Amino acid sequence: MSHAPTPRPLRLAAAGPLTGAMTVPGDxxxxxxxxxxxxxxxxxxxxxxxxxxxxxxxxxxxxxxxxxxxxxxxxxxxxxxxxxxxxxxxxxxxxxxxxxxxxxxxxxxxxxxxxxxxxxxxxxxxxxxxxxxxxxxxxxxxxxxxxxxxxxxxxxxxxxxxxxxxxxxxxxxxxxxxxxxxxxxxxxxxxxxxxxxxxxxxxxxxxxxxxxxxxxxxxxxxxxxxxxxxxxxxxxxxxxVPGDPSSAGFWLVAASIVPGSDVTVRNVLMNPTRTGLLTALRLMGASIETMAEREVGGETVADLRVRHAPLTAIEVPPDLAPSMIDEYPILFVAAAFARGTTVARGAHELRVKESDRIAAMAAALGLAGLTVREHEDGLSIEGRDGDPLPGTANGTTVASLLDHRIAMSMAVAGMHSARGIAIDDAAPIATSYPTFLDTATSLGAATTWLNR
CATH class of the missing domain: 3.65.10.10 (Enolpyruvate transferase domain)
Structure with missing residues (x-):
């Protein structure tokens, strides 16, 4: 069941607005x-x-x-x-x-x-x-x-x-x-x-x-x-099974940070114990419209339309942590493009996920050109006020550490970067979102497999 042992390095780069509608995999x-x-x-x-x-x-x-x-x-x-x-x-x-x-x-x-x-x-x-x-x-x-x-x-x-x-x-x-x-x-x-x-x-x-x-x-x-x-x-x-809000989160952030984007994610689970990222993004000024809310099998689902909007740094309320613990890596990416310094703490659990996600994201965002301060329970991130990230230098790759969420989060960061962002191994993405790269391409992102 584990992914193939041969790493699959990948570069994600800017290629204009992201547009379209999609469903994400089941929760x-x-x-x-x-x-x-x-x-x-x-x-x-x-x-x-x-x-x-x-x-x-x-x-x-x-x-x-x-x-x-x-x-x-x-x-x-x-x-x-x-x-x-x-x-x-x-x-x-x-x-x-x-x-x-x-x-x-x-x-x-x-x-x-x-x-x-x-x-x-x-x-x-x-x-x-x-x-x-x-x-x-x-x-x-x-x-x-x-x-x-x-x-x-x-x-x-x-x-x-x-x-x-x-x-x-x-x-x-x-x-x-x-x-x-x-x-x-x-x-x-x-x-x-x-x-x-x-x-x-x-x-x-x-x-x-x-x-x-x-x-x-x-x-x-x-x-x-x-x-x-x-x-x-x-x-x-x-x-x-409704659509996974953790998977939807990558597109909510991607469309928020890439200028001109307009993306609709259909059939997303809206269970209140899972909507912390949505709350945090709206606090930052994200333009996310909830449409066609309905009940399916005892769970609330909805379609989410997200359009590019300028983001403003916030101090993330720690009480959101349980409802967005898996989404912190992609929230860190949103913070990278906000105006001001975002402080996201209260997430000790990130230290014992598939990787130490606090250390992994601090290192990855640093390689992509961002100023990041690491805390025991989160990160402080100096945002770029909507400007693209510099991206990774030629021959440099960020380490996914066999962690699907690190790989996908940095892939999204690459969608609004000057040089693109190279990831050492995109294969772990298959553990939770096998069609992620196909969806990225269909929305307009530029993906390139790298030779080793």
């Missing part, structure tokens, strides 16, 4: 969860709009290895015959997660309350990322772990059945940890509770209820309390 968070819940449901679920990137395909492969039947039709519809809660089978091979932290952490929760043993492996990037924050609550539920030093992959998990229900307060805002505990709670007798002082994306809660789980969410003075009744029976569903 990655919802795609992962749709497969997992369908894999535990009784009957056949049908999924349309599934993101077919490497991360989601890693989830599908793991579920097949544990007994679910998952097939894709020629028309792009996915059909999943689930095994029922408690019905996961012992995998005969290691579960290869590629670059997908979401697959790993959520599937760990799934396995933790089943009487099976599973080994999780991943690529070089994923194998550097700590899993301790998921191990801790799942171990309290009774699961056993043998991990590489630092609670890293490769990792072997021995599930416990019956597991022990817990009442768990999240020490950091993490939808992945929350979801892992809830997934373990599905096959655990009694009530499993997760308390989150800071709200995080709530796709697991919405979708679990849709599949028939008995789940309640209570708003309290200390935050949200999610209670799940275990030994659930999930019922097969038909699911339409």
């Amino acid at each position: 990655k968070s919802i795609s992962h969860r749709a497969l997992m819940f369908a894999g535990l449901a009784v009957g056949e679920s049908r999924i349309r709009g599934l993101l077919e990137g490497e991360d989601v395909l890693a989830t599908a492969a793991a579920l097949r290895a544990m007994g679910a039947t998952i097939e894709r039709s020629a028309e792009g519809e996915w059909r999943v015959h689930g095994v029922g809660v408690g019905g996961l089978l012992q995998p005969q091979v290691a579960l290869e997660m590629g670059n997908s932290g979401t697959s790993t952490r959520l599937l760990m929760g799934l396995v933790a309350s089943h009487p099976i043993v599973a080994t999780f492996t991943g690529d070089a990037s994923l194998s550097k990322r700590p899993m301790g924050r998921v191990i801790e609550p799942l171990a309290r539920m009774g699961a056993g772990f043998a991990a590489a030093p630092g609670d890293r992959l490769p990792l072997t998990l021995r599930g416990r059945c019956p597991a022990v229900p817990i009442d768990y307060t999240l020490p950091v805002a993490s939808a992945q940890v929350k979801s892992a505990v809830l997934l373990a709670g599905l096959n655990t007798p009694g009530i499993t509770r997760v308390r989150e002082p800071v709200p995080t994306r709530d796709h697991s809660e919405r979708m679990l209820r849709g599949f028939g789980a008995e789940l309640t969410v209570e708003e309290t003075g200390e935050g949200r309390v999610i209670s799940l009744h275990g030994e659930a029976e999930l019922r097969a569903q038909d699911i339409v």
